[in-house]
Amino acid sequence: LVGVMFMVVIGTFAWASLKIVHKIPLTDALVMVVVTCVTVYSDLAVAVVVGVIISALAYAWNAASRINARIGTSKEGWKVYRLSGPLFFGSTTGFTDLFDPQSDPEDVVVDFIDSRVVDHSGLEAIDALASKYEAAGKRLHLRHLSPDCTRLLAKAGNLVEVSVLEDPDYEIAVDYGHTFEEAEPEKTA
Structure with a gap:
């Protein structure tokens, strides 16, 4: 056998x-x-x-190593951190390291368009970040949260106290049969 x-x-x-x-x-x-x-x-x-x-x-x-942010400025002069990558227990340290509350302007936007809050640790990281900005006399705004992230924030109740900006309404582009002509290819010598 x-x-x-x-x-x-x-x-x-x-x-x-x-x-x-x-x-x-x-x-x-x-x-x-x-x-x-x-x-x-x-x-x-x-x-x-x-x-x-x-x-x-x-x-x-x-x-955990995939979370990063592209930093820009909005038309209102607010600093915008556009996150990409999941925010969960493994990426909270990297998330916190992305921000500088002392040198940021009065209003800061964290744009979650390419990111998600996955668990309770992510909520705690957002709450800790909001506390740092509040201690510096600044406001933290969240934008483009997915519906499940919004539900997590609602369930958190008093844990997370930040301003959640309303997402803009996007209109659907309608093509009324117009065609676009291709530009003639550039001639190379």
Whole structure:
């Protein structure tokens, strides 16, 4: 029976994966090695759980580094931080580091058009940021929150006290059958 099990293992192991181990991301290679080792020393069910946990932690680490902001100025003279990337427990430190309440103008807008507040830690990060701006005598405004983010803020109640700007109404562009002519291609010498 042991011999049959060894033959099954040898036959089902993806030996070709050893050839590409240096070409795949390090975290994937680590998961592959750890799952194989845990399977040998324990059992497959435990190995799958360990692999899922390692993959989830690696994903959270990578997602945490994706939050960033493009900084600009609105027509009112307000400083606008246009965020991109998720705001969750793993990215709150990076989120906080993006802002400078001391040197920012009176009104600051955090635009979430390319971002989302994912969890309670994100709400706490917004609340802490609002407190810093309030202590500096400045106002923090939020814009383009998704409906689920707005519901999170509503559930937070008194936790988050910032001004949520109303999103602008966007009109639908209507094409009444007009066609655009292509410009003649530039001639190169």
